[in-house]
Amino acid sequence: MAKIYMDEDASLEPLEDKTIAIIGYGNQGNAQANNMRDSGCNVIIGNVSGDPFWKQAKEDGFDVYEISEAAKRGDIVHMLIPDEVQAKVYSNEIAPAMGEGKTLCFSHGFNIHFKEIVPPRDADVIMIAPKAPGARLREEYQAGSGTLGLLAVAQDPSGNAKQVALAMAKAVGLTRIGVVETSFREEVETDLFGEQSVLVGGVSELMKAGFETLIDAGYQPEVAYFECINELKLIIDLVHKQGIEGMMKAVSNTAEYGGRTRGPEIIDEKARKKMKKILKDVQDGAFAKEWVAENERGAPKLKKMREEAKEELVEQVGKELRKWAEIEE
Known part of the structure; x- marks a missing residue:
């Protein structure tokens, strides 16, 4: 049977004193960033300057930076831009900021599983994947509920990757309904x-x-x-x-x-x-x-x-x- 984690199984403590850099403020980026902020997390946005998403994030009250700068500032770098651009953006803007003590997070495992992105071995690599569009994720969170989700760990050099992933899932609202433990491979191939x-x-x-x-x-x-x-x-x-x-x-x-x-x-x-x-x-x-x-x-x-x-x-x-x-x- 699948392992399902609920609110009582997760704590926000692993996110205390951490800065979460959400890369991209589109469908999922907007929803997850706002849910995390409402859960008490320190969230910044990394986005291409000048586009509508940058403007929207600013209007919503976030500190917004170029992607490379957000990656430097973030202890957790959460990739929420489209699959097809992630590898290029990671190589050019994020890879230089990665290393020991950093956590790289995804909501879909495509680029990790198919090795389009190869993180350094001393970085934690995790995934929290809401099984709902961003608008629904935000709507349910604001209503005091949440949506189902998936959680996975690909690299855990710190020994704390799973606890951080659970904290992220809780902050987004997934553990209110249930987050299922899986692997990057299983999530990608079934999806x-x-x-x-x-x-x-x-x-x-x-x-x-x-x-x-x-x-x-x-x-x-x-x-x-x-x-x-x-x-x-x-x-x-x-x-x-x-x-x-x-x-x-x-x-x-x-x-x-x-x-x-x-x-x-x-x-x-x-x-x-x-x-x-x-x-x-x-x-x-x-x-x-x-x-x-x-x-x-x-x-x-x-x-x-x-x-x-x-x-x-x-x-x-x-x-x-x-x-x-x-x-x-």
Whole structure:
């Protein structure tokens, strides 16, 4: 069984007299920095000067520095900039400040696990990973609650890395609900696989395939959108609250029978084999190499796919229906 830590298992004491340098003030940086500050931690922000995030951090009352300066000042350097820029920023701005007594922290283990970033051996390397977008993380914290999260230690020369990670998790609000102990490898591989095969890739393609099947059969686009896309939120909300079987009990008997008998025809053995191939590409580093190379070229494939997606009928129909829904509300 997984080890889950709660508030009573963690103390903020390891963060006393420590300066936490949050690198990046975007989605997660904003939320985690504010939660930590509200928990009584000394937080500074490292960001590129002149961009909107710098201005926002200043307006929110933080001391903001260029990334290299924040890395020097921080006892704990918490990397919350996008995966694809972390290695370059670390090499140019942060590595010179790392060394004995420093802690390098992440909320996703991509660059450590795939060795895009190789910290010095005398630095602690930890991870606290909220399993929620930044806005939700902040919202739940302010409501007196929190979100689930993960915790991992990659290097522990000080012998105190795990206690610092637990303190960070507590400061962010993760231990209010529960933080699961894992490893950088497990977090990265399960996260990438889940995104690609289910949460982002699989679900998106399933929705579009259902929509297009109905359109090809002559049904109205608006009705097809409601049935294959819009109603998905209702189902996911049920699963989130009650689990898959709870959802099955909540829908009609007709829906349950149809889902139980026809679902396996969609996710058949062929689909499961493809999932295993996707997982293998994650595990052996093939996807990581592809993603790093894509960014080194300026992400042309990703940009092209984004532009092509804007023109798809499903996007046009969805955009109009959302406008209509706003008027109705």
